[in-house]
Amino acid sequence: MHQFLFIVFAVFCAGGAINLLVQRKTINSALSLIVVMGSLAMIYLLLGAEFVAVVQVIIYAGAIMVLYIFVIMLLNAGDEEASKGSNVAKYFGIPGLFIGGIIGIGVLLKHRPNDTPLKLGALYGPADQVGMLLFTKYLLAFEVTSVLVLIAIMGAVVLARRSDS
Amino acid sequence: MSALTFLIVALIKIAITLGVLLTVVAYTVWLERKVVGRMQNRWGPSRVGPFGLLQPLADGIKFLLKEDLTPPYVEKNIYLLAPGLALIMALTSIALVPIGPVIHLFGISTPVQITGVVDAAGQPSDINVGLLIVLGITSLGVYGIALAGWSSNSKYSLLGSLRASAQMVSYEVSLGLSLVGVLLMSSTLSLSGIVHAQQSTWFGVIPQWFLFRGQFVAFFIYMIAAFAETNRIPFDLPEAETELVAGYHTEYSAMKFAMFFMAEYANMVTVACIASVMFLGGWTGPTISFLPLAVQAFLPLVWFTAKIFFFLFLYIWIRGTLPRFRYDQLMAFGWKFLFPLALANVIVTAFFVAWRA
Numbered sequence: 001m002h003q004f005l006f007i008v009f010a011v012f013c014a015g016g017a018i019n020l021l022v023q024r025k026t027i028n029s030a031l032s033l034i035v036v037m038g039s040l041a042m043i044y045l046l047l048g049a050e051f052v053a054v055v056q057v058i059i060y061a062g063a064i065m066v067l068y069i070f071v072i073m074l075l076n077a078g079d080e081e082a083s084k085g086s087n088v089a090k091y092f093g094i095p096g097l098f099i100g101g102i103i104g105i106g107v108l109l110k111h112r113p114n115d116t117p118l119k120l121g122a123l124y125g126p127a128d129q130v131g132m133l134l135f136t137k138y139l140l141a142f143e144v145t146s147v148l149v150l151i152a153i154m155g156a157v158v159l160a161r162r163s164d165s
Numbered sequence: 166m167s168a169l170t171f172l173i174v175a176l177i178k179i180a181i182t183l184g185v186l187l188t189v190v191a192y193t194v195w196l197e198r199k200v201v202g203r204m205q206n207r208w209g210p211s212r213v214g215p216f217g218l219l220q221p222l223a224d225g226i227k228f229l230l231k232e233d234l235t236p237p238y239v240e241k242n243i244y245l246l247a248p249g250l251a252l253i254m255a256l257t258s259i260a261l262v263p264i265g266p267v268i269h270l271f272g273i274s275t276p277v278q279i280t281g282v283v284d285a286a287g288q289p290s291d292i293n294v295g296l297l298i299v300l301g302i303t304s305l306g307v308y309g310i311a312l313a314g315w316s317s318n319s320k321y322s323l324l325g326s327l328r329a330s331a332q333m334v335s336y337e338v339s340l341g342l343s344l345v346g347v348l349l350m351s352s353t354l355s356l357s358g359i360v361h362a363q364q365s366t367w368f369g370v371i372p373q374w375f376l377f378r379g380q381f382v383a384f385f386i387y388m389i390a391a392f393a394e395t396n397r398i399p400f401d402l403p404e405a406e407t408e409l410v411a412g413y414h415t416e417y418s419a420m421k422f423a424m425f426f427m428a429e430y431a432n433m434v435t436v437a438c439i440a441s442v443m444f445l446g447g448w449t450g451p452t453i454s455f456l457p458l459a460v461q462a463f464l465p466l467v468w469f470t471a472k473i474f475f476f477l478f479l480y481i482w483i484r485g486t487l488p489r490f491r492y493d494q495l496m497a498f499g500w501k502f503l504f505p506l507a508l509a510n511v512i513v514t515a516f517f518v519a520w521r522a
Contacts, residue, residue, distance in 0.1 A: 058304055
């Protein structure tokens with residue numbers, strides 16, 4: 001059952017990601033991205049990380065993507081024109097993808113995870129355990145991220161403020 | 166409980182809950198027309214059946230038989246997807262709401278809650294991030310409205326759905342924060358756990374609902390934000406008929422319009438359910454010991470229904486009382502008043518809980 005669900009949502013996820021790149025209409029790309037986010041949330045849920053799964057839906061699908069759609073609606077963005085491809089992608093992207101893939105496969109082969117599937121709740125699933133980890137083991141990362149978010153908010157305020165001239 | 170019994174019980178619960186929910190939705194429309202009518206010194210629906218009680222049925226037939234128009238200039242796929250999305254999201258979240266305690270029927274015990282199960286000790290338990298799932302489903306409900314407005318290719322629809330998505334995203338922040346105080350006090354995210362935390366009473370009379378345990382500011386923030394979330398007067402700017410014809414559903418007719426309509430009322434019911442679970446103790450209430458046991462078993466459902474009815478009546482009452490906000494007032498109120506107030510409530514509650522611990 002687990003494996004079946006994983007395959008279903010993995011296919012959804014990869015399919016959505018490909019559709020995101022292929023679609024010409026901006027709104028369809030945005031909707032595909034929502035599918036990707038949703039299926040990622042389901043994969044988190046299959047791993048037993050229920051809190052992370054729900055937060056993924058609330059933050060990404062429910063808030064960030066709504067803003068994307070909002071902007072697309074505001075700008076009334078139409079079809080995208082297909083470009084002839086960029087030189088940066090040609091000379092750095094493809095070799096980068098190749099090298100990154102080799103490194104990734106190498107790491108996976110070296111630290112091969114054991115084949116026993118995870119049980120629901122085997123990871124740090126519930127909210128209290130996630131909170132405990134955030135405020136003890138990963139406190140520094142948590143605080144640094146919060147400073148980053150604060151800077152982003154201040155940047156938004158500066159950009160949005162009316163000039164007093 | 167075997168897998169098959171579990172499946173059958175779950176299906177029965179889903180069928181009953183959905184049936185009741187749709188009936189409640191239909192009769193909330195009737196109640197609204199009736200109550201607003203009386204508030205404006207007229208009769209409201211009175212021709213179809215006694216007291217106009219068959220009016221929802223007549224409306225349903227009308228919606229089904231009307232010409233189902235699809236304008237030629239719409240983005241067809243998304244245009245057809247949007248009403249379904251809105252309705253599905255509105256109907257799904259009721260699955261998480263604990264409607265009553267554990268019932269024992271035909272040798273099977275199960276809580277009156279679709280996602281609830283009975284654990285080995287006979288205690289009801291449900292998904293331990295239940296509240297977050299409700300919030301997640303609510304936040305996905307924006308898509309129905311946003312896509313409806315965009316795909317209609319009409320300026321009124323577009324303006325209506327722009328307003329709706331901005332409004333819902335803004336007020337969701339205050340709505341979520343207003344619930345944090347309750348979560349701090351109950352120290353669980355499971356909705357049945359939150360009901361359980363409010364079961365005891367002071368002096369055997371006053372229920373220990375979170376509303377009476379200092380969360381009244383949060384309760385008012387929640388109610389205001391909930392009115393904005395469900396696009397109800399005084400925050401019904403997405404469908405302000407004086408400016409926008411009918412807002413995001415201008416281009417929809419027949420059953421597709423009815424789906425938006427049902428979604429709005431189903432959302433009202435869900436919001437009322439969450440309010441009563443979070444602040445008014447859900448299905449808890451005084452036990453009346455002189456009644457026969459068979460009647461007493463139904464008391465929790467009666468209390469829950471009474472609380473939902475109170476909230477639905479409040480919606481209608483306010484609709485008959487208040488005029489509509491202006492859009493900039495709505496945004497300023499949400500971000501400059503409600504949001505800081507909700508934050509302050511979280512901080513005060515956190516200090517209070519830490520001091521008591």
